[in-house]
Amino acid sequence: MTYDWDLMLRLLREAQKPGNEAFAPRQYADEHAMAMEEAGKPMPNMDSLKAEAQNYESLLFEGGFIVTRPEEEGGNGENFVLTERGVRLRDMLEGDATYRQRLDEKGEAVLVPEVFDGVAAS
Template sequence: MNSYDWELIELLLHKVQESANVNFAPREYAAELAEQRQAAGRQIGGTLDHLKMLAADYERILLQGGYIESRPESEGGNGENFVLTERGSRLLELINSSLPANLQFREQLAEKGQAALTPEVFDELSARAARA
């Protein structure tokens, strides 16, 4: 994998925001995205199983990179769901597909390949984007 599926990551981050009192289910979200892509006449990004595996991998990467963390019980946490951290909120803000200007940031992330979501690389890119 050279780069990330930013559309899938954006969906996962949105689902994290909505996950109070609900188990986070990245594989289900990947299936939803595959259906949306097929309905729009687009490629799903490999097989459905591949997309589901990516979603599970992305959950781990987002957790380890400090983009998401366990949701506190006081906010609907059940041990199986998350909240966005400050870094996760910045990532979502910068890759949000509803803002066309963010496509340029996605390109900058894609240029970094697998290193894009390492905290140091992302923090540097997001700081640069904030200054722009």
């Protein structure tokens, strides 16, 4: 299994936005699907995409890629900021395709902190 890195990147970018808006992975999945359609790509199954986005939120949080935004930065318990690990993942996903290939080679385990940190360091 490989991750939908474009959707993952969208979630990471949304997490880094300032403000006190609640993090809304299902909404971001909708917007991601619309962008795909506008780019001429087939429209994905929306229920699956929304569930995937919510799962990614959990994986990113549990893996230490995002943390709850501090109150002094507009945190409300429902929004996030990127950690150093999250910034590294975002940068890899924004980089050339070889980074995504290296991530894909590790399969689902790539978002386990120790596995990701090893990939990011190499």
